[in-house]
Amino acid sequence: MPGDRRAPRPIHRRHELRRIPLMTGFDLDDFLWTYQSLLVALGVNGILALSMYVVLAIGQLSLGQAAFMGLGAYASALLSLHTGLPFPLVLAAAMLAPATVALAIGVPTLRLSGVYLALATIGLGEILRIFLIQSDLTGGALGLPGIPVKAGFPLIYGCLLLAVLALVLICRSRIGRAMEAIREDEVAAAVGGVNLPRYKMAALVVSAMLAGLAGALNAHASSSISPNDYGFDAAVTILSFAILGGIRSPLGPIAGAMVLTLLPEILRPLQDYRLVVNGLIIVVAVLYMPHGILPWRIGRVGVSLRPPA
Amino acid sequence: MSAPELEIENLTLRYGGLTAIDALSLRVETGSLHALIGPNGAGKTSVFNAISGLARGQSGAIRLRGERIERLSPDARARRGLARTFQNLRLFNEMTALENVLAGMHAEMGGTLFDVLTRLGGFHAKERAAVSAARELLDFVGLAAVAQTLARSLSYGDQRRLEIARALAAKPRLLLLDEPAAGMNPAETQGLNHLLGAVRARGVTMLLVEHDMGLVMRLCDQITVLNFGRKIAEGAPEAVRADPAVIEAYLGVKGAAELAKAP
Numbered sequence: 001m002p003g004d005r006r007a008p009r010p011i012h013r014r015h016e017l018r019r020i021p022l023m024t025g026f027d028l029d030d031f032l033w034t035y036q037s038l039l040v041a042l043g044v045n046g047i048l049a050l051s052m053y054v055v056l057a058i059g060q061l062s063l064g065q066a067a068f069m070g071l072g073a074y075a076s077a078l079l080s081l082h083t084g085l086p087f088p089l090v091l092a093a094a095m096l097a098p099a100t101v102a103l104a105i106g107v108p109t110l111r112l113s114g115v116y117l118a119l120a121t122i123g124l125g126e127i128l129r130i131f132l133i134q135s136d137l138t139g140g141a142l143g144l145p146g147i148p149v150k151a152g153f154p155l156i157y158g159c160l161l162l163a164v165l166a167l168v169l170i171c172r173s174r175i176g177r178a179m180e181a182i183r184e185d186e187v188a189a190a191v192g193g194v195n196l197p198r199y200k201m202a203a204l205v206v207s208a209m210l211a212g213l214a215g216a217l218n219a220h221a222s223s224s225i226s227p228n229d230y231g232f233d234a235a236v237t238i239l240s241f242a243i244l245g246g247i248r249s250p251l252g253p254i255a256g257a258m259v260l261t262l263l264p265e266i267l268r269p270l271q272d273y274r275l276v277v278n279g280l281i282i283v284v285a286v287l288y289m290p291h292g293i294l295p296w297r298i299g300r301v302g303v304s305l306r307p308p309a
Numbered sequence: 310m311s312a313p314e315l316e317i318e319n320l321t322l323r324y325g326g327l328t329a330i331d332a333l334s335l336r337v338e339t340g341s342l343h344a345l346i347g348p349n350g351a352g353k354t355s356v357f358n359a360i361s362g363l364a365r366g367q368s369g370a371i372r373l374r375g376e377r378i379e380r381l382s383p384d385a386r387a388r389r390g391l392a393r394t395f396q397n398l399r400l401f402n403e404m405t406a407l408e409n410v411l412a413g414m415h416a417e418m419g420g421t422l423f424d425v426l427t428r429l430g431g432f433h434a435k436e437r438a439a440v441s442a443a444r445e446l447l448d449f450v451g452l453a454a455v456a457q458t459l460a461r462s463l464s465y466g467d468q469r470r471l472e473i474a475r476a477l478a479a480k481p482r483l484l485l486l487d488e489p490a491a492g493m494n495p496a497e498t499q500g501l502n503h504l505l506g507a508v509r510a511r512g513v514t515m516l517l518v519e520h521d522m523g524l525v526m527r528l529c530d531q532i533t534v535l536n537f538g539r540k541i542a543e544g545a546p547e548a549v550r551a552d553p554a555v556i557e558a559y560l561g562v563k564g565a566a567e568l569a570k571a572p
Contacts, residue, residue: 174420191393192413
């Protein structure tokens with residue numbers, strides 16, 4: 001699971017902390033260092049939640065977000081390890097690789113309604129996982145260590161912020177209205193002039209690009225990746241970000257990602273029971289908050305609607 | 310003579326072994342209000358589905374102002390000036406009434422993703438124009454007061470009128486109305502009567518499926534009667550009402566004979 005990865009903390013640092021038990025003031029550097037991996041996970045999971053949102057926003061279900069993330073992670077890691085490609089181009093490649101795969105999956109499955117996309121993307125995840133374990137190029141089951149650490153907080157949170165901003169702008173426009181119309185009733189949307197195949201394909205490709213970006217950022221923040229980070233349980237976790245948060249606005253899935261990333265940390269005192277309580281909280285939230293923990297609905301009009309005076 | 314608004318030629322549509330439309334030919338003249346009537350299961354909605362692109366006929370041609378459209382996707386047909394409503398309402402329930410109407414303007418509005426992301430290319434002006442046009446349409450169908458209400462919270466009659474407003478938002482030349490009066494009380498039907506008259510005054514050609522014969526007889530210039538997917542009668546309301554084949558289709562042979570005997 002992406003949220004569980006810890007960057008190894010240097011030993012001398014821990015030793016220092018133990019020697020000085022009383023902290024005299026809030027030290028930002030120290031805070032960032034202590035919670036580094038958690039802060040990376042929050043940003044990366046936020047982007048993943050948005051990638052899930054883009055697909056759910058047009059009423060499709062993909063369980064391939066983890067695989068798209070893995071494609072981005074491995075593509076970028078291999079490029080960084082074996083070529084001298086500048087980092088921005090590496091990130092672009094990390095978005096392009098899953099986008100191409102999404103295109104190939106989308107052509108046969110998006111014409112059919114129902115669960116076909118979900119099934120095909122589950123298949124994609126399994127194929128990718130087995131390929132990654134078998135292939136020597138990707139380091140087999142051990143994965144790829146020693147990826148240069150190039151993605152810092154400003155980059156990760158900058159990407160998250162840009163993605164949210166773009167999605168909010170899209171929501172509040174003709175494109176956002178068409179997307180919600182497709183989710184509400186795709187027959188009525190088509191008869192109303194919305195080009196369904198084009199919208200569905202665009203959503204899947206954009207969602208794959210966001211997931212690929214998240215994968216690349218994560219790989220270049222935590223320095224090592226392995227095949228099991230991108231399996232079925234990761235796909236379900238990403239889906240639960242959006243389900244828990246709600247999809248009435250792009251902010252819902254981000255809220256879901258924040259809660260599901262922080263919850264295991266907050267529940268740490270419960271030790272062995274924490275995953276049980278974690279699961280219970282999700283179940284209760286889904287049962288009693290059908291629109292998610294952030295049910296605020298984003299308006300779909302690009303101008304202010306204050307009633308004319 | 311110019312091509313009619315809609316021309317269907319020899320259209321046949323089968324679902325497995327069931328022939329829903331059987332070699333149907335139909336002309337809807339520009340500017341007319343044309344009704345399609347017939348007993349339940351006669352194939353009226355199938356005709357609408359074939360015209361709007363939700364079902365593909367096995368043979369035959371459909372022309373919109375002379376252009377063949379039977380192989381086009383539903384959205385391509387919409388862009389050529391075709392709009393419809395549904396017998397069982399198909400609103401965007403989680404969107405407001407205003408947003409439903411704005412969604413209906415989708416094809417007509419235009420604008421690229423770049424414009425949306427940068428808010429350039431006259432984005433705000435276009436949105437403002439669309440919003441005021443949508444408000445006008447809501448006002449036109451009598452829903453101005455509920456513009457900000459979610460569609461699912463509207464009353465049934467309001468939902469029916471909202472669907473008509475959404476269809477009109479695309480500025481269609483031809484509007485297909487599938488049982489617009491279904492489930493309406495007499496007062497609401499009366500309102501619908503006025504509304505359709507007003508739509509017609511805007512120059513929109515309409516093809517109407519309706520069971521409310523009062524409404525049909527009052528409003529329509531031309532009536533086509535279907536039974537078992539075939540056309541059994543066609544003509545002006547007076548002529549169709551007196552047609553023995555029509556009476557027989559609705560009442561059965563025995564019922565028709567009884568009606569003939571009645572004083």
